Amino acid sequence: LGRTGLKVTKISFGGILTQEPSVLLNAVEQGFNVVHTALGYTNGRSIEAFGKVMKDIRKKVVLLVKGMPDENLDKSLKILKTDYADFIIPSQDSVAEISDPKLHETFYKAKKAGKVGHLGFACHTSDPKIIDAMINMGIHDGILMTFNDTANVEFMNSLERARRAGIGILAMKGLPKRAAGDPTPEERATYASLCHSMVVKQHAHTVLASM
Numbered sequence: 001l002g003r004t005g006l007k008v009t010k011i012s013f014g015g016i017l018t019q020e021p022s023v024l025l026n027a028v029e030q031g032f033n034v035v036h037t038a039l040g041y042t043n044g045r046s047i048e049a050f051g052k053v054m055k056d057i058r059k060k061v062v063l064l065v066k067g068m069p070d071e072n073l074d075k076s077l078k079i080l081k082t083d084y085a086d087f088i089i090p091s092q093d094s095v096a097e098i099s100d101p102k103l104h105e106t107f108y109k110a111k112k113a114g115k116v117g118h119l120g121f122a123c124h125t126s127d128p129k130i131i132d133a134m135i136n137m138g139i140h141d142g143i144l145m146t147f148n149d150t151a152n153v154e155f156m157n158s159l160e161r162a163r164r165a166g167i168g169i170l171a172m173k174g175l176p177k178r179a180a181g182d183p184t185p186e187e188r189a190t191y192a193s194l195c196h197s198m199v200v201k202q203h204a205h206t207v208l209a210s211m
Contacts, residue, residue, distance in 0.1 A: 001205050003166030004118055004141050006062050006086060009033045010199045014172065014208035019045045021052040028057045034170075034206055036089075036144075038066035039076055051079045062086045064144070064170075066122060069107040073115060085116045089144050092121040095133045104139055120144060120168070128158035135165045143167060147174030150202055159203040171204035 001008045012034035013027040019042050024035065035057075037047045054063075065076045065085040073088055088107065092098050098121055107119045120142035123130060126149035134140050143162065149155055163169055175191055183191065191209070198204040 001062070001170075002141060002163070002168035004086075004168055006168070007033075008062055008168075008206045010206055011195060012036065012170065012206045012208045014210040015046045015050060016041045017046075017210060018042065018049050021049045024050060025053050025057070028060055033060060034062045034064065034208075036064040036066065036208055037076075037080075039072060039079075041066075047076060047079050051081050054080045054082050058082050064089055064120075065116075066091065066144075068103070069110040069116060069119070073110055077115060084114065087118045087120050087142055088116045089120045089122050089142070091124070093123055093125045093130070095130055097121075098130065098134055098140065099137065107139075118142060118168075120170075122172070124173075126152055126155040128154045131155075131158040131162050135162055135167065141166075141168055142170060144170045144172055144208070145204075147171040147198055147202065147204065147207075150174070150197075156202060163203045163205075169204045169206075171198045171202075171207045174198050174207060175209060 009032055011032060013032045015037035018024060037050045039047055063085045064087045066089045067073060067076055068090045069088045077083060077085065110116045118141040120140055122144040124146050126146060134143060159169060175194055195207045195209065198207050
């Protein structure tokens with residue numbers, strides 16, 4: 001995953017819809033090694049489900065927690081029954097937000113305390129200016145990026161620059177209907193093709209297929 005040195009599977013587990021611990025356990029047993037949750041997903045039921053089994057899988061997974069690196073991180077770690085997240089990923093959609101010195105200070109404080117390893121952010125807008133600002137700051141080690149504008153050449157070029165700079169690229173929202181339900185064989189083939197394109201042609205290191 002970029003310059004982090006973390007080894008990640010090409011398909012990752014996003015817990016935005018997860019409510020049962022068995023779903024997470026099954027994903028890890030199937031070989032997924034990146035898992036992602038947040039306090040707000042399914043009104044808190046996602047992170048609670050993660051917390052019920054995290055002690056059994058923690059050494060097997062790269063843990064991404066969405067939120068700010070402040071008391072929200074502390075609360076998340078408590079529910080997850082672990083003392084460390086590999087990534088903290090606040091939701092930020094502007095250069096001003098990712099440049100906030102208070103955010104950086106809070107992150108470094110949490111990192112120094114051993115609570116988190118890396119700072120990323122979740123971005124829902126395909127603006128190359130945000131990506132280039134991230135590269136120039138050199139603080140963020142990853143970006144959880146919406147992949148619904150892959151025909152935008154400037155956007156794709158900015159992702160390529162980020163990857164070359166050592167930024168970990170995590171793709172979300174690149175699949176129709178979050179690939180949920182009981183897909184037909186044709187739909188499964190479409191999902192597989194889209195995932196393949198994201199990690200082979202469109203610069204992603206891993207795809208959070210359920211996000």
